[in-house]
Amino acid sequence: MKIHIPTPLRQYTKGQQTVTVGGTSITDALQDLTTNYPELRNHLYTGEGKLRSFVNIYLNDDDIRYLPEKEATKTGDDDELTIIPSIAGGN
Amino acid sequence: MLKLGQADYDALRAHGEETYPHECCGVLLGKNDADGNQVHKIVRAGNTRTDRAHDRYNIAPEELIRVQRQARGLGLDIVGFYHSHPDHPAQWSKTDFDEAHWVGCSYIITSVEHGKATLSNSFLLTGTGEEDKKFVDEQVQVVAGEAGSAKENVQA
Numbered sequence: 232m233k234i235h236i237p238t239p240l241r242q243y244t245k246g247q248q249t250v251t252v253g254g255t256s257i258t259d260a261l262q263d264l265t266t267n268y269p270e271l272r273n274h275l276y277t278g279e280g281k282l283r284s285f286v287n288i289y290l291n292d293d294d295i296r297y298l299p300e301k302e303a304t305k306t307g308d309d310d311e312l313t314i315i316p317s318i319a320g321g322n
Numbered sequence: 323m324l325k326l327g328q329a330d331y332d333a334l335r336a337h338g339e340e341t342y343p344h345e346c347c348g349v350l351l352g353k354n355d356a357d358g359n360q361v362h363k364i365v366r367a368g369n370t371r372t373d374r375a376h377d378r379y380n381i382a383p384e385e386l387i388r389v390q391r392q393a394r395g396l397g398l399d400i401v402g403f404y405h406s407h408p409d410h411p412a413q414w415s416k417t418d419f420d421e422a423h424w425v426g427c428s429y430i431i432t433s434v435e436h437g438k439a440t441l442s443n444s445f446l447l448t449g450t451g452e453e454d455k456k457f458v459d460e461q462v463q464v465v466a467g468e469a470g471s472a473k474e475n476v477q478a
Contacts, residue, residue, distance in 0.1 A: 321378035
């Protein structure tokens with residue numbers, strides 16, 4: 232399946248905006264991603280291994296935090312994951 | 323240096339006037355090259371912080387994903403964001419900094435005083451991640467036409 236990488240993290244994927252990973256679940260896909268591009272791990276996860284609060288990951292159009300099986304959700308080759316850091320602020 | 327076309331520059335400032343006294347927000351699409359970020363298109367976004375839109379903004383991730391898809395289709399990248407500060411200086415705040423996570427991207431802030439856009443400043447988020455990120459003042463170059471195909475340069 233494909234994983235779309237946001238602009239700030241492409242420096243850790245050799246400039247690629249989309250990478251192809253293996254596996255049959257979201258967990259597999261993210262594991263494959265961080266195995267192939269280990270520098271990404273610190274930018275996606277806290278030291279305790281939890282997804283950083285400002286990092287959103289979507290399976291197609293769904294936030295994986297709200298999927299019934301969350302990261303254990305099964306995936307197919309045609310599915311797409313998108314990593315998208317949050318945008319917010321104010322005075 | 324951040325380079326963007328006059329029409330886009332005017333449009334993002336007008337957006338802040340339209341949403342006054344609430345904050346506006348949007349996304350800058352373009353390319354990054356040796357000179358910095360070049361904006362080829364701006365995309366307006368909705369502010370989901372309806373609870374305190376006068377001093378906060380948030381772009382829904384679903385909307386960001388749609389914009390990122392749009393950028394891919396155009397052969398562009400997300401190179402930055404913009405928002406307004408109603409009756410507040412065009413300077414990043416602690417909230418802006420805490421919530422900034424797109425290293426390498428430009429953050430334009432426009433001060434809107436009594437409904438009229440005044441100063442627009444840009445800040446480049448530098449560093450490698452959360453531990454060492456910082457905002458750096460960034461010169462804005464407004465060009466006639468689209469950035470990258472400018473015939474005439476005007477310093478903002």
